[in-house]
Amino acid sequence: MQATPIVTIQAAEELLALLEEFLDKSEASYAVVIDRGGTILSQHGKLPEDTDPTILAALAAGSFAATCELALRIGESEFTALYQQGKRWHILMSAVDGDAVMSTIFGAKTTVGLVRFYAERTVKQVATVLESLRASTHVEPIFTERDLHGMNQMFGR
Amino acid sequence: MSIINYANKEVQFKIVYYGPALCGKTSNLAYIHSQVAETNKGELVSLATAADRTLFFDFLPLNAVVIKGFKTKVQLYTVPGQVIYNATRQLVLRSVDGVVFVADSQWEKMEENVESFKNLQDNLARQGTSLDNVPYVLQYNKRDMPNPAPVHYLEFLLNNRSVRVPSFVGVATSGQGVFSTLNAITRLLLQKFARENEEASAKHQRAVHPHAASTALSGIAAGTSATRR
Numbered sequence: 001m002q003a004t005p006i007v008t009i010q011a012a013e014e015l016l017a018l019l020e021e022f023l024d025k026s027e028a029s030y031a032v033v034i035d036r037g038g039t040i041l042s043q044h045g046k047l048p049e050d051t052d053p054t055i056l057a058a059l060a061a062g063s064f065a066a067t068c069e070l071a072l073r074i075g076e077s078e079f080t081a082l083y084q085q086g087k088r089w090h091i092l093m094s095a096v097d098g099d100a101v102m103s104t105i106f107g108a109k110t111t112v113g114l115v116r117f118y119a120e121r122t123v124k125q126v127a128t129v130l131e132s133l134r135a136s137t138h139v140e141p142i143f144t145e146r147d148l149h150g151m152n153q154m155f156g157r
Numbered sequence: 158m159s160i161i162n163y164a165n166k167e168v169q170f171k172i173v174y175y176g177p178a179l180c181g182k183t184s185n186l187a188y189i190h191s192q193v194a195e196t197n198k199g200e201l202v203s204l205a206t207a208a209d210r211t212l213f214f215d216f217l218p219l220n221a222v223v224i225k226g227f228k229t230k231v232q233l234y235t236v237p238g239q240v241i242y243n244a245t246r247q248l249v250l251r252s253v254d255g256v257v258f259v260a261d262s263q264w265e266k267m268e269e270n271v272e273s274f275k276n277l278q279d280n281l282a283r284q285g286t287s288l289d290n291v292p293y294v295l296q297y298n299k300r301d302m303p304n305p306a307p308v309h310y311l312e313f314l315l316n317n318r319s320v321r322v323p324s325f326v327g328v329a330t331s332g333q334g335v336f337s338t339l340n341a342i343t344r345l346l347l348q349k350f351a352r353e354n355e356e357a358s359a360k361h362q363r364a365v366h367p368h369a370a371s372t373a374l375s376g377i378a379a380g381t382s383a384t385r386r
Contacts, residue, residue: 005160012164037252038232039160039169052199054218058232059202062213065248137364139357142161142168143224145348154221154229154343155193157336 006133007041014129015042018122026118028106029089033126034061035100041130047105048089060103064093081119083112094119097127158252159350169230170346171252172339175277176259177269178210178238181298184329185259186217186233189339192332193219211237214249221343231343238273247280255346256293257338259329260315262305267314274315288318292345295324296338301331 007015019031023045030045032053038061043053064082071079082093092104092115102123106115160169174182183203190201197220204213215235222229236246258277260270281287297311308326316324323341327334 005158007160007162007164009164012162035158035160035252037158037171039171039252041160041162052218054199054232055202055216058216058218058234062204062248065251066213066245069244069248137357137361139354139361140163141358142227142354143351144355145351147224148344148347148351151222151224151344151347152340153336154340154347155189155197155219155336157192157340 005035005041006136006139008133008136008138011129011133012042015126016044018125018129019044022104022118022122026104026106026115027110028104028115029109030105031102031122032057032060033096033100033102036061036065036098038062041100045105048107056103060091060093060101064095064101064103067093081116083116085112092116092119094123096123097130100126100130102126159254159346161354165228166226167228167230168350169232170254170343170350171232171234172255172257172342172346173250173253174233174235174257174259175246175250175273176238176298177261177266177273178240180238180259180261180266180270180273181327181329182235182238182259183211183215185257185296185298185327185335185338186215186235188329188332188335189219189233190217192336196220210239211235212242213237213245224347229343229347231346233339240272243276243280246276247283250280250284253281253291255342256288256291257296257342258293258315259296259298259327260311262297262299262311262326263302264304264306267306270311271314292322292342292349294322294338294342294345296327296329296334297324298327298329298334300326300333301328 019042022031030047032043033041034057035041038058040053040057067082068078080095084091089105089107094102096102104115104119174185176182186201199218202216206212217233219231221231234249236249278288295315297308325334325338329335
């Protein structure tokens with residue numbers, strides 16, 4: 001089991017292919033898989049307006065976490081999906097597993113029923129990819145403590 | 158929790174600014190946001206009440222240094238300091254990699270500082286971790302107020318665990334100590350990550366090439382080494 005989650009190039013391609021197929025079939029605009037801490041694992045499609053996907057991911061993780069906490073308070077183990085309806089754009093958040101969530105943005109081109117139908121199938125496939133990633137022991141060295149020598153200004157200041 | 162993405166050549170970390178209500182956590186993020194180049198920062202998002210008190214969290218994504226071709230990215234969060242928002246603090250702490258504990262230097266805030274620090278330890282424990290595993294630094298903020306407690310007293314109160322951590326005096330509204338604090342926690346995170354990555358990689362190598370280690374050892378025993386050949 002990985003101490004640090006790792007998205008390998010192969011897994012990134014698999015996740016992207018799943019999201020591509022999902023958007024194609026559901027006719028949603030954008031889908032992102034995030035870990036429950038708010039970090040993007042994979043994304044595909046076009047976001048409405050100039051939305052920063054990093055911020056979208058952080059807010060989605062916060063929103064889903066708050067919803068799960070609400071579920072616990074009323075005796076549910078978890079709400080597996082969360083739907084937010086807007087005037088032009090809607091968001092469906094679906095639990096992938098205990099560590100990840102898929103958030104889908106869609107407009108008038110499709111319906112929540114269709115998006116939800118394909119999302120349920122896609123999250124199972126995404127969960128399988130993430131499970132194999134976590135089970136993998138493959139780790140390549142990235143940098144060592146020596147490489148950090150003399151680095152005191154991490155942000156140019 | 159840090160995440161390595163080989164496809165994007167990125168490593169991402171989550172840093173949470175923790176501390177009592179009105180100690181200056183949001184001011185730290187606001188100053189950082191005002192100083193970092195546009196190309197290296199995202200938008201500063203604040204989920205606040207009408208009275209500008211943090212309700213859920215503040216969030217600021219930043220690009221840090223590039224190391225051996227890997228971009229390092231940090232996501233800065235603050236927690237709401239008010240006591241009633243403990244459930245929210247637990248949510249924000251989820252998957253945290255590093256903590257900046259911001260203390261309010263004013264004498265009358267000492268009890269709140271200690272309570273908040275204890276609350277941090279309790280909330281980490283609920284996640285099955287502790288300050289022994291999560292790198293953290295201390296910032297003694299609001300040194301410009303008329304009645305600050307001496308730094309050695311704050312050290313005595315808050316920096317009294319078996320391993321003392323880096324601490325900084327600060328005036329977050331004017332930027333004093335803000336980047337020293339951020340650079341210190343980022344450096345601690347990267348050092349921990351590098352150590353763990355090296356260990357995991359060596360373990361993987363031993364699992365994939367179990368004979369390599371024994372060959373190297375026998376080479377050393379015979380007075381030669383694989384590299385010399």
